[in-house]
């Protein structure tokens with residue numbers, strides 16, 4: 001038996017399974033007959049793959065539809081409770097851990113605050129561990145075994161052959177933090193499935209903006225687009241640039257640091273140490289700071305309440321309202337100029353604004369942001385770029401993080417990682 005031949009057959013089988021699974025995941029439920037045209041596979045191949053995936057518990061029947069005079073056709077879908085996934089968001093003010101079923105519906109969540117925004121790496125690992133312990137109690141029937149843990153972090157993620165993912169998070173003081181090794185050494189990472197067999201579940205770490213971008217592309221405002229930018233505004237500012245349907249990483253996965261592109265040479269000091277970054281003008285912290293400098297009174301300690309206070313103040317009357325409205329108008333112009341750079345650089349069909357601060361400010365600022373984008377970008381690409389709001393809400397980094405192990409599962413044709421048994 002030639003090794004090459006058996007490998008080819010195995011590859012073909014996996015790619016057939018992946019194709020069926022992906023179409024059912026994103027477009028299901030579908031009947032066997034409907035799977036033919038969308039996958040391009042023969043009815044025999046579809047029948048084989050479906051029989052296997054049903055036996056393994058990855059697929060399940062989801063009712064049936066009548067067909068013109070013939071036998072009713074069974075609809076198939078990915079069984080949401082056949083396995084589960086964990087998404088972790090190492091955010092600016094807290095660490096959130098969420099357990100999802102295969103549909104990415106939440107099963108359990110745990111949230112640990114990061115006091116004073118402290119991002120001491122050892123402390124963050126402890127908080128992730130604590131969050132995992134809390135949600136792992138819910139893994140197992142009826143959720144199925146755990147396929148993997150995805151982690152979104154505020155920094156550039158480098159993959160090293162010796163220690164795995166290393167995080168360069170300049171704005172939070174992380175200089176080459178070996179987060180993957182630290183998490184693997186901690187007691188918090190569970191073994192795979194009921195038949196663990198000593199295998200640790202797969203751990204995937206990526207930039208938080210990229211994971212959220214992936215979630216928006218799969219389930220939110222990016223669906224159907226091939227070239228898009230998901231622009232995220234929180235305390236900091238980041239972006240996920242998608243070209244040809246895939247997130248763009250650059251030579252060392254550092255692409256998309258839109259918040260640290262320069263808006264004003266010699267301008268305001270940024271958290272990264274440079275001057276005049278976009279983040280130093282439109283990040284939540286910077287907007288509040290600019291309001292204070294203009295004579296506003298943010299009052300509230302936390303950024304979210306302060307930003308909400310700014311929006312409310314702008315709706316009032318008198319000098320205080322004028323100051324607030326002015327700060328918001330400037331913010332819209334800065335943001336529009338930053339978005340115009342994205343239009344000119346990437347010529348995307350869609351730019352989607354998200355992040356908690358983006359979602360808070362967006363509805364009020366969007367018309368002015370669009371106007372500024374048109375004023376600063378070249379007319380031809382600007383006329384072909386839609387600027388829209390994210391659809392998934394501010395908590396979607398955990399959903400995005402969970403898409404990391406989910407993607408591997410779908411690409412692998414529904415084969416679980418070593419040590420994880422799906423069917424009982």
Ligand SMILES: [Zn+2]
Nearest residue numbers: 260270272277
């Ligand atoms: Zn910066």
